[in-house]
Amino acid sequence: MALRNAVLAALLEGEASGYxxxxxxxASVANFWMTSPQQLYRELERMESDGLVEARVVQQERRPNxxxxxxxxxxxxxxxxxTAEPARPTAIRDELMVKVQAVDRGDEAAVRASVAERLEWARAKLARYDRLRARLLDGLTEEEYLVRAERIGxxxxxxxxxxxxxxxxxxxxQALAVLERRSHAPAPH
Structure with a gap:
């Protein structure tokens, strides 16, 4: 999937600056698409020249337009x-999984630390998603929201x-518990 499709989908929310x-x-698309601001700005320029988006300049005082x-x-x-094209399954490309795969011959303490870091990162991301969910629902039940919302995507x-x-x-x-148990178990013969 191209970044341009994610940008087009994000613009369904309405007019927006690159920032x-x-x-x-x-806040919202990072659960399925990662990009840097530089990539995003370059893609917006290409999309504008391809006629997929249009830009208008807003004059600002004390700030750049x-x-x-x-x-x-x-x-x-x-x-x-x-959206009409069939969606292809994505392959996971995760450096941490390669490290975990090699833990038996690698630096187990470093791998454990990487897994612990991923755990904290996932907890923080879930907390952000939960806050976003609460804002979207705005007091409605999930069922009410899914029936009433203008956009459910x-x-x-x-x-x-x-x-x-x-x-x-x-x-x-689970991985941390297994690694911890094995670090205290007698070595296999």
Whole structure:
């Protein structure tokens, strides 16, 4: 999947500056798409030259002018076409999993520390997702929200991100317990 599709989907929320999109990616889209602000700005420029987004300049006092991007009809068509394509499963490319795979011949303490760091990262991310969920629901039950909300796509992706982080927490806790038990067990003969 191209970054452009994630940007097109993010712009469904409405007009946004590159800065706003970068913050939004961090808060809501990061559960399924990671990018740097530099990549995002370069992609917005390409998308503008391809006619998928348009930008308007907003004059600001005491700050540099900002450009607000919005979808064009061509951008909406491109996003529609993207959603019509079959989705291919993604492969996990996770450096931590390679380290865990090699733990038996590697630095077990360093691997344990990496797993513990991932555990804390997942807990923090889940807490952010839970705060976002509470803001989206705004006092409604999940069922009420899913019936009444104008757009449910952001909530459905948030649900997936929360499930992924809960699973990351469960796996990391289990992996740390196994590694801890083995560090105190007698060596196999």
């Amino acid at each position: 706003d999109l970068a913050k939004g990616f961090d 900002k450009r607000l991007f919005s979808l064009t009809e061509a951008g909406e068509r491109a996003l529609y076409d993207f 952001p909530y459905l992706t948030l649900m997936r991100g929360r499930a992924l982080e809960r699973e990351n927490i469960q796996w990391a806790e």
